[in-house]
Amino acid sequence: MTMKQTIAAIALVMASVAGVVTLRAQSGYDLFQKALAAERADGNLQQAIQLYARVVKEFGGDRALAARALVRMAECHEKLGQAEAQTIYERVLREYADQPEAANLARARLRVDPRPARAAQGERLVWGPGREVDLFGTVSPDGRYLTYVDWFGVVNVVLRDLQTGTDRPLTPNTFFGQYGYPSWSAISRTGDRVAYSWAPPDAGDELRVASLTGQGVPPFRRLLPSSGRDSLRPFDWSPDGNWIALLIEREDRSSQIGLVNLRSGDLRILKSIDWRGVGKIVFSPDGRFIAYDLLEGEGIRTQRVLVMAVDAGREVAVTTDRSKNHVMGWAADGHLLFASDRSGSLGLWAVRVEDGRPRSVPVLVKSDLSSTWSLGLTRNGALYVWKRAGAEYVSTASIDLATGALRQAAGSIQHFVDSRGRPAWSADGKDLLYVSCGPDGGGACRIFIRAAQTGVSREVPHALGYVGFPRLGPDGVAILTDGRDLKGRRGIYLIDSKTGSTTPIAEQPPDRRRWPEWWPGTRSIYYQNQGRGEPLVVLRREIDSDAETEIFRTSACNVGPARISPDGRSIACIGNDIDSRTATLMVFALSGGASRAVMRVSSSESLFPWPWQWTPDSRAILVRKMAPLAVDELWLAPMAGEPRRLNIDIRNWSGPFDLSPDGRQIAFVASAGAQGAEVWALENFLPPGGNASP
Amino acid sequence: MFAILLLAAVVIPLGLDLYMPVPENNPLTDDKIALGRRLFFDPRLSRNATLSCASCHRPDRSFTDGRHVAVGVFGRAGRRNVPALINRAWGRSFFWDGRVTSLEEQVLKPLEDPNEMDLSVDEAARRVSLTRDELSRALASYVRSILSGNSRYDRFVAGERSALSSAEQAGLQIVRGKGNCTACHVGPTFTDERLHNTGVAWVNGRLTDAGAANGTFKTPTLREVARTAPYMHDGSISTLDDVVDYYDRGGNQNPFLDAELRPLRLTATEKDALVAFLRSLNGQLSEGIPDPRWQ
Secondary structure: OOHHHHHHHHHHHHHHHHHHHHHHHOOHHHHHHHHHHHHHHOOOHHHHHHHHHHHHHHOOOOHHHHHHHHHHHHHHHHHOOOOHHHHHHHHHHHHOOOOHHHHHHHHHHHHOOOOOHHHHHOEEEEEEEEOOOOOOOOEOOOOOEEEEEOOOOOOOEEEEEOOOOEEEEOOOOOOOOOOOEEEEEEEOOOOOEEEEEEEOOOOOOEEEEEEOOOOOOOOEEEEEOOOOOOEEEEEEEOOOOOEEEEEEEOOOOEEEEEEEEOOOOOEEEEEEEEOOOEEEEEEOOOOOEEEEEEEOOOOOOOEEEEEEEOOOOOEEEOOOOOOEEEEEEEOOOOEEEEEEOOOOOOEEEEEEEEOOEEOOOOEEEEOOOOOOEEEEEOOOOOEEEEEEOOEEEEEEEEEEOOOOEEEEOOOOOEOOOOOOEEEEEOOOOOEEEEEEOOOOOOOOOEEEEEEOOOOOEEEEOOOEEEEOOOEEOOOOOEEEEEEEEOOOOEEEEEEEOOOOOEEEEEEOOOOOOOOOEEOOOOOEEEEEEOOOOOOEEEEEEEOOOOOEEEEEEEOOOOEEEEEEOOOOOEEEEEEEEOOOOEEEEEEEEOOOOOOEEEEEEEOOOEEOOOOOEEOOOOOEEEEEEEOOOOOOEEEEEEOOOOOEEOOOOOOOEEEEEEEOOOOOEEEEEEEEOOOOEEEEEEOOOOOOOOOOOO | OOOEEOOOOOEEOOOOOOOOOOOOOOOOOHHHHHHHHHHHOOHHHOOOOOOOHHHHOEHHHOOEOOOOOOEOHHHOEOOOOOOOOOOHHHOOOEOOOOOEOOHHHHOOHHHHOOOOOOOOHHHHHHHOOOOHHHHHHHHHHHHHOOEEEOOHHHHHHOOOHHHOOHHHHHHHHHHHOOOOHHHOOOOOOOOOOOEEOOOOOEEOOEEOOOEOOOOEEEOOOOOOHHHOOOEOOOOOEOOHHHHHHHHHOOOOOOOOOOOOOOOOOOOHHHHHHHHHHHHOOOOEEEOOOOOHHHO
16 A cells, blocks of 8 residues: 555545544635645546535635636646636636636636647657756757766766767766866857856866867866855856856855856855755846846745846845746746746746836746756747656565565555655664655655555654655664755754654765764764765764764775675775776775775776665675666675676666665665656747747 | 945945845935935934934944943943944844844834933934934935945955965854854854844843843844954853853753754864954945945
């Protein structure tokens, strides 16, 4: 039984017990939420329609709510291809004209082409699906090129030719992270230059600019030098090519919206905001304004779109309601495009902005938007968006390490749309912990614990904004995790899974991962301290006394975590050697002595840095091997003998895995459908004359 | 070179946001700032015409007065320490208890406070031949022009790596890390503009000043902090070393103590570094009409 089925069963029982009184006591808002859940989480449109109808019937006195319910109901009919949609939209206009938002939505929907949105508005897949499809770049003005980072390669900024399917590295790595690590990039409005952030091995981000003309890796100009551990995120070029809009994430956990001048390198800090930063910054067609989105207050539900003059003279809110809005682009005719959930589901909206001020009410230009991640507008007005190709979910299966056999469980444990999973077994193998984060894997994360015996999952309260890789402790109650708290502080935290009490254990500077783990069978933990170019140091910390001791140090390992064997005698880690171009899984005796390589790959092959694990008997390590253009493989590297490939198809495994303590079960994250991500071009959605060229 | 002329009237020094939130109905103008400045120094705004705003907010003391608590007309002692009136243009809450949310409203309150200037706003406006709104807008405009930036810290952040000594850099790391100072003192103005209970108002288990509630007070800026002793809402701590010691102990325990406060276990060297860094936040103070040398 899945968790949703379980919840449904519990709800059914409770409803039976409580009877009609309970149902009548339910507020219209609760019922609306239930309908939304049926529509969006379960995809059960028929049930959603019935529930929305009940909202209208039973809570019609709340006209705003009833109008919203009717619009949602109409959209459900629309998705089902049913003509009732039009009737309901007309009813909204007729009977709920006093509800402007609902009426506007209905009017917009009646205006759009009645054919399915995809066909009418020309959604075109331009890249993918594939795990290499990432979201760190932008599209060129002609729509032919896209910048991205080849995270599954050697980590370069790459220019993808979407027409020929060829790639051109724009940065010099020929081995994983050899000269540094890129992150964000943005192509200029003329399409001939790119700005990208680049962190040299021992420093924070610097901002570089390079030409896109010619062949090979272009020379770069350092526009902004590294400043401590600050991160830089270039978003957009001004139409005249003189300025780059960027976000600076400071070490003090504040963020700043800035403009850097291409000629002088001068940096103008326009506005400081909190650590959560902005999702996107775009220039207006005339270059006099920028638009960005900003979370309001401490929550994550309301995100406003704001416009600021580039001389910082004024800032104007374009959206003022309590919905979540994401800047997507600014079309040449002055329409500012933003994704919004204001109608109850995600749609693309446009608002006309003149002289930095909104001059119209937002209009829905495309419903059923599947992503809030814009890669930019092309000159002819196509909006390029990144989205996941398929959902990911946690699953378990029995495994026989001796034969390499895997038997897929009959049903997945849970199916969280856009979840990343990160499963981890409890020490006794009776519980499985996993997480569900926001649409792009970041954002607020929920933690769940599923009891294997009953199949019932419960949500663990906590006070973190983001969780990394949580692990249940030996008592089955304490959860150890890395993550960020609600003020953006990175660190190691301890969560009491019963009370939700969240306690910081150690801080985590922005340039290093801690990879905290429980010390096998104890109430102590271990974690590592390693900056780029530094030796790997592993520290043991007693939870109850805060006493900390260094237990291991090596210069041989430089990627991912170090993990101690279940018997507590050995520690393993991965070292990438640039000179020999090899990746080696190393094992060391904690009592000292020589190290040994238990698995080595070379040339273009590599070992996935973090989803690897000791077997429960401490005699082998399960590791994922990858190579460009090849299917990943699961390998078993024994302490004695040669590593061997397991005959397990992991092409749909998209994230970490975890062996149960008895070694007979494996929990993993798998993609449903296509793996990785896709880039789509949304075309012909703008009003006439709304192309994007400045 | 480190300052940018943003609006007609104000030069923003290095380290502060170029965007200054200004109400649309009170745009900054040179004339208004100049008028506000004259009003700020005008003793007619107090009941007995002996005190001006500048009597407590002294420019030579980074707009504080060096006293534990303010002293008003007729020598009346106030309840709280005079806050530094710097970079308030970016403020979102005002007074130690954060009870006011706009500068236009804030600037009028001390006029009416019996322990400060003890004069009705209408009478104050009459004395200077202005309307209530004109008085408020002019004073607020002037206060917006009081800026502190271009400190050695700002130059360090802007890339001048030698601007801070190694001890000061170590102090900066403590501010951001072990000291947990940036939990509240964050961003260019070094304040989150929020209310926190740091325990100062709780003495021997007794609440001496409720502040906003249960002893919560607004986070003050750290800019110019070495020039604005004594510290805390009641001026009860005289030196930066003592402030650091106070937070190192985790603050005065009380039922409402902010969760961010806990013993820091700083070493003597770390404390020295932290104080050294705080001193680097002394910046270039400007007020009124921009100094042409800055342009």
